[in-house]
Every structure is written in C-alpha cells, then in structure tokens.
Amino acid sequence: MKKFALFITLLISISISAQPLTPNAKKQGKALDLPEDLRSLLRQEMGEVRKGMELLMLYTVSAQWSEIETVGTQIKNSYIMKKSLTAEQMKQLHQALPKGFKKIDHKFHGYAGSLAEAARTKDMELVRYYLSRMQESCTACHSRFAHDRFPGFSQKKMTK
Numbered sequence: 001m002k003k004f005a006l007f008i009t010l011l012i013s014i015s016i017s018a019q020p021l022t023p024n025a026k027k028q029g030k031a032l033d034l035p036e037d038l039r040s041l042l043r044q045e046m047g048e049v050r051k052g053m054e055l056l057m058l059y060t061v062s063a064q065w066s067e068i069e070t071v072g073t074q075i076k077n078s079y080i081m082k083k084s085l086t087a088e089q090m091k092q093l094h095q096a097l098p099k100g101f102k103k104i105d106h107k108f109h110g111y112a113g114s115l116a117e118a119a120r121t122k123d124m125e126l127v128r129y130y131l132s133r134m135q136e137s138c139t140a141c142h143s144r145f146a147h148d149r150f151p152g153f154s155q156k157k158m159t160k
C-alpha cells in the first residue's frame with residue numbers, strides 16, 4: 001500500500017502537462033517559430049520524453065538498473081533531428097531552432113546517455129545526479145522556449 005502511495009505521489013509531482021493553457025499569458029522572450037508539421041513532431045517527441053522521465057523516476061526509486069539503462073538510451077537517441085524528416089524539413093528545423101535551444105537539447109541528450117552509463121555500473125548516486133540534470137534541462141528549455149505552452153514560467157520571478 002505504501003508503495004502505491006509513493007507511486008501516485010510521484011506521478012502527481014511529475015505530471016507537468018496538467019498546467020492549464022492560458023492563451024493571454026504575458027509573453028517573455030521569443031517563442032519558437034516552427035511550421036506546424038515540425039511543431040507537431042516536437043510535441044510528439046516531448047510526449048515520449050515525458051513518459052520516459054516518469055518511468056526513469058520509478059525505475060530509479062526501485063533500482064531497476066537495466067530498465068533505467070534502456071530508457072536512458074532511448075531518450076539519448078530520441079532527437080527530433082533524427083526523425084524521418086525530408087531534406088526541406090531538416091533545413092527548416094536547423095534554421096528555426098535557435099542556438100540556445102540546440103545547446104540545451106544537446107546537453108539534455110548527453111545527460112540521458114550518461115544516466116544510462118551510470119545505470120550500467122549500478123551507481124545510484126550518479127544515476128540520481130544525471131536524472132536531476134535532465135530535469136533541469138527540461139525546465140531550462142521550457143522557461144526560454146516554451147512559455148506559451150507553459151505560461152507558469154511567465155509568472156515566476158525571474159532571476160536572470
């Protein structure tokens with residue numbers, strides 16, 4: 001029963017997409033200017049990443065090493081860039097994504113790879129470290145490039 005309660009608490013704490021959409025939210029910075037087909041691909045990837053993070057959280061608190069490794073590797077390889085894009089879409093994507101976005105994205109996937117590696121050596125401290133770095137990357141990117149989708153970032157007190 002206790003296990004179940006923990007499971008629910010975790011799910012609630014990470015169900016980030018439950019935030020309401022507020023179309024009139026105050027805008028901060030520039031939103032990503034992506035054509036609809038690419039935006040839909042990005043959202044699809046985000047949905048997968050979110051599922052992966054939820055699983056990682058559960059696998060970590062239960063020390064399921066091979067599962068952590070599998071999901072970490074999947075996220076590492078889940079670049080939107082690697083999806084089946086036409087040459088034209090690929091060009092559009094490269095032009096549309098700002099440098100800052102690509103940098104955070106690159107780091108994020110790197111952390112996922114390091115997490116998989118840490119799981120392979122069954123190093124819990126390192127697994128937890130990379131999991132938190134991954135979570136920081138979600139927030140870092142959303143606060144800069146997804147405040148339309150997550151209006152809460154426009155309400156938070158900005159430190160820089």
Ligand code: HEC
Nearest residue numbers: 017043046049050053101104105108137138141145146149
């Ligand atoms: C490099 C940038 C970047 C990183 C890293 C990133 N995201 Fe996102 N994410 C975005 C952007 C941009 C959007 C908004 C897309 C849109 O709707 O226009 C988004 C949207 C989402 C959505 C909403 C998708 C939808 O269907 O509307 C979820 C859920 C999400 N991200 C989860 C995550 C999680 C969990 C992580 C970290 C494990 C993460 N993201 C990391 C850029 C990022």
